Amino acid sequence: xxxxxxxxxxxxxxxxxxxxxxxxxxxxxxxxxxxxxxxxxxxxxxxxxxxxxxxxxxxxxxxxxxxxxxxxxxxxxxxxxxxxxxxxxxxxxxxxxxxxxxxxxxxxxxxxxxxxxxxxxxxxxxxxxxxxxxxxxxxxxxxxxxxxxxxxxxxxxxxxxxxxxxxxxxxxxxxxxxxxxxxxxxxxxxxxxxxxxxxxxxxxxxxxxxxxxxxxxxxxxxxxxxxxxxxxxxxxxxxxxxxxxxxxxxxxxxxxxxxxxxxxxxxxxxxxxxxxxxxxxxxxxxxxxxxxxxxxxxxxxxxxxxxxxxxxxxxxxxxxxxxxxxxxxxxxxxxxxxxxxxxxxxxxxxxxxxxxxxxxxxxxxxxxxxxxxxxxxxxxxxxxxxxxxxxxxxxxxxxxxxxxxxxxxxxxxxxxxxxxxxxxxxxxxxxxxxxxxxxxxxxxxxxxxxxxxxxxxxxxxxxxxxxxxxxxxxxxxxxxxxxxxxxxxxxxxxxxxxxxxxxxxxxxxxxxxxxxxxxxxxxxxxxxxxxxxxxxxxxxxxxxxxxxxxxxxxxxxxxxxxxxxxxxxxxxxxxxxxxxxxxxxxxxxxxxxxxxxxxxxxxxxxxxxxxxxxxxxxxxxxxxxxxxxxxxxxxxxxxxxxxxxxxxxxxxxxxxxxxxxxxxxxxxxxxxxxxxxxxxxxxxxxxxxxxxxxxxxxxxxxxxxxxxxxxxxxxxxxxxxxxxxxxxxxxxxxxxxxxxxxxxxxxxxxxxxxxxxxxxxxxxxxxxxxxxxxxxxxxxxxxxxxxxxxxxxxx
Numbered sequence: 195x196x197x198x199x200x201x202x203x204x205x206x207x208x209x210x211x212x213x214x215x216x217x218x219x220x221x222x223x224x225x226x227x228x229x230x231x232x233x234x235x236x237x238x239x240x241x242x243x244x245x246x247x248x249x250x251x252x253x254x255x256x257x258x259x260x261x262x263x264x265x266x267x268x269x270x271x272x273x274x275x276x277x278x279x280x281x282x283x284x285x286x287x288x289x290x291x292x293x294x295x296x297x298x299x300x301x302x303x304x305x306x307x308x309x310x311x312x313x314x315x316x317x318x319x320x321x322x323x324x325x326x327x328x329x330x331x332x333x334x335x336x337x338x339x340x341x342x343x344x345x346x347x348x349x350x351x352x353x354x355x356x357x358x359x360x361x362x363x364x365x366x367x368x369x370x371x372x373x374x375x376x377x378x379x380x381x382x383x384x385x386x387x388x389x390x391x392x393x394x395x396x397x398x399x400x401x402x403x404x405x406x407x408x409x410x411x412x413x414x415x416x417x418x419x420x421x422x423x424x425x426x427x428x429x430x431x432x433x434x435x436x437x438x439x440x441x442x443x444x445x446x447x448x449x450x451x452x453x454x455x456x457x458x459x460x461x462x463x464x465x466x467x468x469x470x471x472x473x474x475x476x477x478x479x480x481x482x483x484x485x486x487x488x489x490x491x492x493x494x495x496x497x498x499x500x501x502x503x504x505x506x507x508x509x510x511x512x513x514x515x516x517x518x519x520x521x522x523x524x525x526x527x528x529x530x531x532x533x534x535x536x537x538x539x540x541x542x543x544x545x546x547x548x549x550x551x552x553x554x555x556x557x558x559x560x561x562x563x564x565x566x567x568x569x570x571x572x573x574x575x576x577x578x579x580x581x582x583x584x585x586x587x588x589x590x591x592x593x594x595x596x597x598x599x600x601x602x603x604x605x606x607x608x609x610x611x612x613x614x615x616x617x618x619x620x621x622x623x624x625x626x627x628x629x630x631x632x633x634x635x636x637x638x639x640x641x642x643x644x645x646x647x648x649x650x651x652x653x654x655x656x657x658x659x660x661x662x663x664x665x666x667x668x669x670x671x672x673x674x675x676x677x678x679x680x681x682x683x684x685x686x687x688x689x690x691x692x693x694x695x696x697x698x699x700x701x702x703x704x705x706x707x708x709x710x711x712x713x714x715x716x717x718x719x720x721x722x723x724x725x726x727x728x729x730x731x732x733x734x735x736x737x738x739x740x741x742x743x744x745x746x747x748x749x750x751x752x753x754x755x756x757x758x759x760x761x762x763x764x765x766x767x768x769x770x771x772x773x774x775x776x777x778x779x780x781x782x783x784x785x786x787x788x789x790x791x792x793x794x795x796x797x798x799x800x801x802x803x804x805x806x807x808x809x810x811x812x813x814x815x816x817x818x819x820x821x822x823x824x825x826x827x828x829x830x831x832x833x834x835x836x837x838x839x840x841x842x843x844x845x846x847x848x849x850x851x852x853x854x855x856x857x858x859x860x861x862x863x864x865x866x867x868x869x870x871x872x873x874x875x876x877x878x879x880x881x882x883x884x885x886x887x888x889x890x891x892x893x894x895x896x897x898x899x900x901x902x903x904x905x906x907x908x909x910x911x912x913x914x915x916x917x918x919x920x921x922x923x924x925x926x927x928x929x930x931x932x933x934x935x936x937x938x939x940x941x942x943x944x945x946x947x948x949x950x951x952x953x954x955x956x957x958x959x960x961x962x963x964x965x966x967x968x969x970x971x972x973x974x975x976x977x978x979x980x981x982x983x984x985x986x987x988x989x
Contacts, residue, residue, distance in 0.1 A: 212488025317362025491881030528584030622925035648790025680823025688717030688811030733785030
């Protein structure tokens with residue numbers, strides 16, 4: 195290491211960077227795999243999900259009807275507890291002069307803490323939810339309202355007159371949970387809701403008896419469904435479930451293990467954003483290949499230096515060293531370098547962790563590096579490095595014959611230049627593959643954020659909790675805001691694009707009971723279409739002066755296609771099932787809007803119906819601001835809001851940034867890949883510099899002779915770089931089809947996606963050649979300019 199300081203530095207630093215990448219990804223993967231495992235009974239908890247197929251529409255949901263849970267406990271001995279959960283967000287809570295808008299108010303059953311056990315700071319988990327108006331706070335929520343005081347017995351007020359008695363304080367839910375809450379209260383469902391098998395607004399979790407097989411329980415769900423839901427379908431909708439399924443439809447319940455929800459769920463409309471197990475595989479593969487890059491650096495420099503150490507081996511053997519002793523020596527050298535690299539990598543992880551947390555949207559702590567399992571993992575990685583990178587040195591060099599070595603008959607580079615070239619090609623293949631993948635993912639994310647969505651999301655201020663305004667106040671604030679020069683339009687709606695929709699199953703003209711079509715539903719007012727710039731292609735929009743517009747629809751093109759109303763759809767009817775009444779209610783289509791994206795672009799645009807909300811369903815107030823007065827417009831909206839709601843919190847967001855949150859997962863992957871692309875190229879180029887500089891030292895006399903015979907510095911530079919460029923070109927050719935196949939698989943997850951950008955292949959080729967040539971050009975120029983007399987004089 196002292197004799198070859200430069201090569202030792204390259205080996206150790208390259209290995210340290212590789213190990214730091216591996217350890218960072220290890221922390222990330224461990225965090226992702228740890229979701230929901232902190233609950234004491236997590237192995238026995240399952241979420242109920244459903245698969246539904248209605249015609250061409252397939253749905254995979256995690257919300258179910260209210261009666262499922264109590265009937266499951268009664269019917270299945272395997273089910274110990276069944277709890278339902280439903281979140282209310284943007285709920286105003288007050289205590290004395292303090293008021294806060296809460297986004298995580300969990301309504302559930304009294305046995306919630308029997309299933310999702312958490313330590314209680316104050317109160318008793320067994321009795322905390324027994325009272326009808328009891329409420330449990332998390333530690334952070336309690337601190338917000340009451341400081342360090344024990345709040346048990348105090349009264350919280352929800353909205354205007356709903357009173358809750360605080361019965362306990364529970365520790366905050368860790369970050370690695372697929373749902374979080376700040377307040378927990380009872381569902382308090384009516385008798386009608388408890389028997390409504392057609393509701394689907396809550397999640398249900400089952401705690402099974404220890405040792406129960408959840409797949410055996412799933413097999414019983416068919417009879418359970420037919421026995422409980424079948425008669426209701428006939429009674430209310432006139433549908434026989436067996437006949438309905440014969441028409442190609444499907445409805446079934448299944449179970450998702452709690453510990454697999456975050457990474458493996460396939461259901462729609464999650465409580466909170468989840469991840470994907472595919473990304474665990476991708477990042478694990480990246481960590482492995484980056485570690486291989488670092489090991490290849492070590493192996494390449496070792497093979498290049500094998501000739502220079504041959505005489506050392508010969509002398510040692512003459513003085514009595516056995517092959518096993520030499521192997522131990524070379525393995526020990528590799529181990530020493532790996533340990534030095536591991537120590538450096540620890541400090542690199544400390545330095546890189548804040549940036550990594552930022553791009554990965556995590557809160558990983560460096561304290562995790564001191565856990566026992568981390569040291570076990572680090573030991574395994576170091577053992578892999580020693581075996582992979584040190585085996586050639588230990589086995590090959592220790593096997594040199596003494597006589598051959600001392601006679602100078604050992605050939606330079608026992609693996610040969612072709613093997614070393616192959617290792618360089620491997621390094622650049624990995625780096626180029628990661629580079630192209632990062633570019634493709636970034637372009638897909640940009641495409642989703644910039645694609646024409648069918649509506650205008652720019653400069654749309656959305657104020658939440660618009661139901662704090664009375665109907666007369668809504669009319670008044672509309673008029674006042676429209677009178678301000680910096681505001682273009684104002685609208686009230688029940689939903690906005692990107693924040694979910696309701697579902698409604700209805701019939702087209704002449705359809706049988708079994709031929710229902712599922713539509714997405716959005717409650718809007720008469721200004722909504724103009725404010726978002728939706729394109730009316732047939733018919734008209736809603737008219738506030740027409741009382742009949744409370745029972746009409748504006749449909750999107752996908753809805754018209756699902757109905758089969760290709761010719762003159764305006765004026766035709768859609769029929770809503772009449773619950774607890776005979777016949778179907780006819781609803782007229784008054785207009786058709788061009789398809790617009792209201793959900794993620796992973797899925798195709800679904801049939802959507804806009805319905806007028808003249809009286810109800812007004813959660814959001816949308817304000818279209820003029821570009822020159824955006825911040826002034828926000829201040830004006832806040833002023834009128836505060837005045838009309840008598841000081842209620844002003845909760846708002848901008849529609850463009852909120853809609854882009856749908857792509858945060860892909861954006862996170864793109865950012866992480868971009869970072870590791872830089873590190874992969876750094877390691878590959880570092881190893882290339884070491885290898886080329888060492889081989890140039892071996893060719894220094896050849897270069898001196900060429901200069902004496904008239905070679906120019908430029909011709910020598912071309913000579914020294916030609917083989918390098920050829921290797922990089924071969925690496926690109928190998929990387930292109932592999933990357934294309936992997937990225938096409940990834941892009942297939944999106945219905946609306948980019949075409950594979952072929953020009954990235956050329957860009958990657960040019961970039962890799964330029965980086966490689968620039969990396970070694972300084973050293974090549976130094977060798978080419980050297981005085982040939984110095985290299986040719988007799989040693």
